[in-house]
Amino acid sequence: MSHITLAHGNGGRFMRELIEDVFARHLKNPLLDIKADATTLPADSLNGDIMITTDGFTVQPLEFPGGDIGSLAIHGTVNDLSVAGAKAKYLSLNVIIEEGLELAVLERIVVSLGKAAVEAGVHIVAGDTKVVPRGEGSGVYLATTGIGIKDPTLDLGMHRIQTGDAILVSGPVGDHGIAVMLAREQFGLKGDIQSDNANVYPLTQSLLHLHGLRFMRDPTRGGLATVLNEIHTCSGFGIRAHESSIPIREPVVSVCEILGYNPLYLACEGRVVTVIDNAQAGQALGIWRSLEQGKDAAIIGHVSSSDSRVILQTELGGERYLEELEDDPLPRIC
């Protein structure tokens, strides 16, 4: 059979074969037991605070320049643990497949997912597949839940943010959103923009020893502007960002100008926004810039006591508010 049928989800022979031939084969690791109802996590691997997070993935198209829904499903969840200061260790994987999906496409996605898991050093330890009828899905949806370990003495969070703190971003914003949008070919635009889809653990881990580190978040849905609004809402402080400091690639700027998007609201899938004591901001920037993944990092603004909102200082010296996102500029990007 070259395509998924409803029988691949019925608990019988076809489902067993799909799980053995596609999922177990490419996601193989010592802890993945496809015949067990539940798996025991090795106790000696769980020293520290145990953290959990979860994320769903419905991106369209399933494959795009720089990644696919499989690698995204690993990075999205690994990154949520990483920005919380944890090291991702174990993942569960849910797969909801639409009847009629080409098996070859599913296999490419699972191979990519397995490769991203190995590179991030995480084991897939539990999984489930469901098949929904044609017209009630869009190829495949994924959901991953991650378990990670954090140093119990590490305290990161909105509550640590103080006025005067610096805000850093680890690289150009908007690449993922524009790469996925161009892959849809709905606007007749072409470009060679790659998604920034990546494991950010090397970036987050590199800053954990800095005592002035307050808070980290990956700017996915809603982009950088949404993270800045979340910081403002949760901390109660204002934020002043400098438009000219925010790294954005030239082709992303061009596409945004043509289509009327604001790149600050577009999703990244491999960037980190960090709030850090201003006294250590230069040191953090140096560390990031020494990493390939952080070579375009920048200090983009500061937490401010004199502002009461998120304010963007424009290149011409003007000011405008970065509001909380209302309508959806680019749906289905993750």
Place this chain on the structure above:
Amino acid sequence: MSHITLAHGNGGRFMRELIEDVFARHLKNPLLDIKADATTLPADSLNGDIMITTDGFTVQPLEFPGGDIGSLAIHGTVNDLSVAGAKAKYLSLNVIIEEGLELAVLERIVVSLGKAAVEAGVHIVAGDTKVVPRGEGSGVYLATTGIGIKDPTLDLGMHRIQTGDAILVSGPVGDHGIAVMLAREQFGLKGDIQSDNANVYPLTQSLLHLHGLRFMRDPTRGGLATVLNEIHTCSGFGIRAHESSIPIREPVVSVCEILGYNPLYLACEGRVVTVIDNAQAGQALGIWRSLEQGKDAAIIGHVSSSDSRVILQTELGGERYLEELEDDPLPRIC
């Protein structure tokens, strides 16, 4: 707004309000922090082996006699931990909503999910929502990942099964499959069959002190016949079951006769199949029958050294093979 829009999934204000007003409100517990990227599990609650499992839910219709996709998403994952000998403690929740879903329906499902979680003593500690365009979902899909704790000295599994062991089922089979099928009204049949959708922890926990307990599994997709085939395949032993001993409700038998279904292949969502040393089978049966949930429990067969397949002894004295399921009698029942 009375219906879900794509903007409810975009990371902005509508999504925040949906999460606050529907999910956080009904799933509230001290560990659920909707503003955090990841949550720390309290270390003092994790004494024992830490187990993990995951399950996806795509049942149609979303609501049916005896339950809905919300309570099912709790029980399905809690039950997988329970039959592994663990006590479920924490759950993550993924929600994939179709644009156009009535908010009132979503809220009923979340309320039911929250109620089932409280009753099962589990906390929802991480969540994610996505919205997919109209026609690319079917109302709502759920996925839950569960974390549970098991006594490290407890050893359950296929590897412990021996010839001569007894096989028990905790109650009538096929109720869930038929209840969901009748709720679709596609055959013009009516009936008052309720799904058996329930938390099986009271059943599994009641047997854990029996040293002869070998293995437990909940017969969901593929039903009792599929569990018997899994036991046969994994243990290498034959199985002899007695048709007259298998509890099936009369209305389930009637509907199956009309539509040509075999109830042994239909899903249960609140039953347990147990393999136990024959010397303790009577004791286990007594324990189960003393519980409301297990009052119709029965010893349905034995692990056999003289058979090489799963054999059903019929009421008239004949024999037939219970084969591994191939085609799908009733898709989308969980």
